[in-house]
Amino acid sequence: MNVRTASEPILAVAGQRVTLPCSTTLPTPVDWYYLPSANEWGDVICAAGNLVNGYSGRFEIDRRAKGDYNLIIQSVRREDDGVYVCREDAGQSTAHHMTLCVQNSKHYCVVYLPARRSA
Numbered sequence: 001m002n003v004r005t006a007s008e009p010i011l012a013v014a015g016q017r018v019t020l021p022c023s024t025t026l027p028t029p030v031d032w033y034y035l036p037s038a039n040e041w042g043d044v045i046c047a048a049g050n051l052v053n054g055y056s057g058r059f060e061i062d063r064r065a066k067g068d069y070n071l072i073i074q075s076v077r078r079e080d081d082g083v084y085v086c087r088e089d090a091g092q093s094t095a096h097h098m099t100l101c102v103q104n105s106k107h108y109c110v111v112y113l114p115a116r117r118s119a
Contacts, residue, residue: 018076018080019070020032031087032044045059046069078102
């Protein structure tokens with residue numbers, strides 16, 4: 001597996017700056033997708049490591065380290081809530097999903113994590 005992302009849901013408060021991590025060990029750039037819910041396909045945010053039209057402004061790709069394609073959302077909004085997918089541009093790897101839950105005064109996130117087993 002060559003792509004690394006967040007393994008647990010990312011919780012944010014409306015107005016915060018949020019970083020969705022994604023990095024690859026291959027020289028291939030990544031694509032980012034947004035799915036507003038599990039039952040519908042959403043938008044392409046980033047193709048071949050570059051933001052697509054409509055996603056410049058509050059969204060950016062952080063490439064500070066080699067292989068990093070972290071998606072940054074400035075001033076996250078409630079409508080940014082959903083599932084984000086990071087996948088190598090070549091399309092040969094598994095798509096890696098992460099959930100972003102944005103809280104505000106009228107919406108709270110409830111996240112169920114698997115129980116940890118004692119040794």
